[in-house]
Amino acid sequence: MFKRILVAIDASPTSGAALEAAIRLAAEAGGRMRIVHAVDTLSLSLGVEFPVPVDLSETVVNNGRTLLERAAAVAAAAGVAVETALLRIDLAGKRLAEAIAEDADAWPADLLVVGSHGRRGVNRLFLGSVAEGIARVAAKPVLLIHGT
Numbered sequence: 400m401f402k403r404i405l406v407a408i409d410a411s412p413t414s415g416a417a418l419e420a421a422i423r424l425a426a427e428a429g430g431r432m433r434i435v436h437a438v439d440t441l442s443l444s445l446g447v448e449f450p451v452p453v454d455l456s457e458t459v460v461n462n463g464r465t466l467l468e469r470a471a472a473v474a475a476a477a478g479v480a481v482e483t484a485l486l487r488i489d490l491a492g493k494r495l496a497e498a499i500a501e502d503a504d505a506w507p508a509d510l511l512v513v514g515s516h517g518r519r520g521v522n523r524l525f526l527g528s529v530a531e532g533i534a535r536v537a538a539k540p541v542l543l544i545h546g547t
Contacts, residue, residue, distance in 0.1 A: 400428045400430075401424060401428055401430060401509040401510040401540075402428055402429070402430035402431070402509055403430060403431060403433070403506065403507065403508050403509045403510075404421050404424055404425050404428075404430055404431070404432050404433070404508065404509065404510050404511075404512060405432070405433045405434075405435060405499075405502065405503045405506060405508035405510070405511050405512070405539075406418055406421035406432060406433075406434050406435070406511075406512040406513070407435050407436070407437065407499045407511070407512075407513045407529070407533065408434060408435070408436055408466065408467075408470055408514075409436065409466075409514075410462075410466055411514060411516070411546070412546065413514035413515065413516055413544065413545070413546030414514040415514075416514055416544050416546065417512050417513055417514035417544040418434070418470055418473065418474075418512075420512055420542065420544050421434075421474075421512040422473065422474050422477045422479055424510070424512070424542075425474070425479045425480075426477055426478060426479050430479075430480075430509075431479065431480035431481065431482075432474055432479055432480070432481045432482075433481070433482050433483070433484060433502075433506050433508065434467055434470045434471055434474065434481060434482075434483045434484075435467075435483070435484045435485075435486055435499060435502055436463045436466055436467050436483075436484075436485055436486070437485075437486040437487075437488060437495045437498050437499055437529075438459050438460055438463050438485065438486070438487055438488065439488040439493075439495055440456045440459065440460070440487060440488065440489045441488060441489050441493075460485065460487060463485050464485055467483040467484075467485060468483070470483070471483050484502060486498045486499065486502055494532060495529045495532070496529050496531075496532025496533045496535070496536055497532070497536055499511070499513075499529075499533055499537075500533055500536045500537040500538070500539075503537060503538075503539050504538055504539070507539075508539050509539065509540070510539060510540050510541075510542060511533060511537055511539055511540070511541045511542070512541075512542045512544065513529070513530045513533055513541065513542075513543060513544070514530065514543075514544045514545075514546060515528065515530035515531070515543045515544065515545050515546065516528065516530070516546050530543055
């Protein structure tokens with residue numbers, strides 16, 4: 400059974416469904432959770448003529464911290480032992496999926512849970528999918544929770 404469950408979240412409804420699924424799994428197994436949120440502060444400035452102000456990067460980071468605090472409160476209210484981590488990517492060449500998979504290895508997780516928006520066709524081609532990237536690079540089992 401999975402006793403150490405890492406769930407990656409963002410502010411989407413699909414991510415909320417992934418959080419709920421991870422909480423249920425952890426509660427049923429008597430396990431613990433690690434909730435992570437990854438922010439790519441380097442990419443905020445890519446492709447723009449003027450650098451993004453530092454306060455915008457800090458706003459994104461602070462919003463991530465708030466998101467993690469709220470998610471941890473939901474897990475704790477369900478009686479699940481929980482910790483959080485904000486994964487801040489500020490190195491060129493590092494991707495969100497890789498950072499999340501590396502964190503899962505380092506923690507170490509038995510299972511990763513992540514929401515998938517289910518993009519198809521051109522949207523998938525251009526937007527890509529962090530969830531798909533995690534499934535490709537993770538050394539641990541990955542549970543994808545599809546959005547509606």
